[in-house]
Amino acid sequence: MRCLSSHPITPFISKLWKGALLKRSLTLPATTIENGKRLAAWKAVDDMIDPKNHKVIGLGSGSTIEYALHRISSRPELHSMLYVPTSFQTKQLILQNKLRLATLEECSNGIDLTIDGADEIDNDLCAIKGGGGCLFQERLVAQASEEFVIIADERKKSNNLGSKYARGIPVEIVPMAITSIQRILTNRYTQANIQLRMATPTDKAGPVITDNGNLLLDCHLGPLGRQAATIYQDIKLLSGVVEVGLFCGMAKKAYFGNLDGTVDIWTKN
Numbered sequence: 668m669r670c671l672s673s674h675p676i677t678p679f680i681s682k683l684w685k686g687a688l689l690k691r692s693l694t695l696p697a698t699t700i701e702n703g704k705r706l707a708a709w710k711a712v713d714d715m716i717d718p719k720n721h722k723v724i725g726l727g728s729g730s731t732i733e734y735a736l737h738r739i740s741s742r743p744e745l746h747s748m749l750y751v752p753t754s755f756q757t758k759q760l761i762l763q764n765k766l767r768l769a770t771l772e773e774c775s776n777g778i779d780l781t782i783d784g785a786d787e788i789d790n791d792l793c794a795i796k797g798g799g800g801c802l803f804q805e806r807l808v809a810q811a812s813e814e815f816v817i818i819a820d821e822r823k824k825s826n827n828l829g830s831k832y833a834r835g836i837p838v839e840i841v842p843m844a845i846t847s848i849q850r851i852l853t854n855r856y857t858q859a860n861i862q863l864r865m866a867t868p869t870d871k872a873g874p875v876i877t878d879n880g881n882l883l884l885d886c887h888l889g890p891l892g893r894q895a896a897t898i899y900q901d902i903k904l905l906s907g908v909v910e911v912g913l914f915c916g917m918a919k920k921a922y923f924g925n926l927d928g929t930v931d932i933w934t935k936n
């Protein structure tokens with residue numbers, strides 16, 4: 668058997684390894700942010716899912732929700748309940764973790780609890796969602812739920828919704844309406860920066876297509892103050908708009924994983 672160290676490829680591997688180490692040390696804050704996501708997700712799963720009383724759990728989309736799935740997967744007493752996904756991504760994760768998958772149509776008694784991530788959350792637990800483009804199904808599942816809980820790392824805390832998440836409010840639109848709605852919104856919000864969300868060109872040329880076959884406009888309107896719920900209604904009322912990534916009056920609790928390893932819990936009565 669040849670010893671690996673004498674293999675000609677070894678210097679190349681060791682270069683890669685050094686590169687990886689260097690990259691890790693340069694991106695250390697990101698790793699701590701990942702830890703914040705994990706802490707928030709694990710605490711929310713442990714606090715909120717009640718294995719004795721809950722039968723159906725909704726699961727949001729994004730990177731933070733992956734940690735919630737890992738936690739659920741590590742606790743066998745949580746394997747008997749049904750899990751409703753909000754995206755292609757979450758459906759795959761539920762299947763990969765060998766959890767019991769259910770569709771929203773199958774849940775005639777509704778959903779006991781939904782856990783989801785968010786892009787920005789204010790003190791009223793009003794949230795911008797849809798950074799991952801899954802806002803429509805996320806809202807469908809959230810509105811069918813008895814309780815809706817948000818998990819996030821501390822960067823997502825906001826004093827004024829719209830002041831932090833640079834991309835703006837995602838709006839899902841049926842393709843034939845995209846030009847007219849972009850024009851209407853640009854005329855209505857004159858200071859806004861409204862962009863069609865484009866795919867990464869190396870993965871797909873053209874726009875991002877949602878799980879529902881629609882397009883996304885990212886509408887940067889600036890800080891919304893107390894206007895988020897009104898803006899939601901104003902945009903949602905336009906024909907051709909499928910959903911708006913403003914979730915106000917829905918969450919009763921938000922878990923934030925902090926860089927110092929603690930978890931903050933914000934609640935709303």
Ligand SMILES: O=C(CO)[C@H](O)[C@H](O)COP(=O)(O)O
Binds near residue numbers: 802
């Ligand atoms: O709304 C979402 C997807 O549509 C996500 O929950 C939101 O974008 C947060 O994602 P992440 O946990 O990766 O920061």
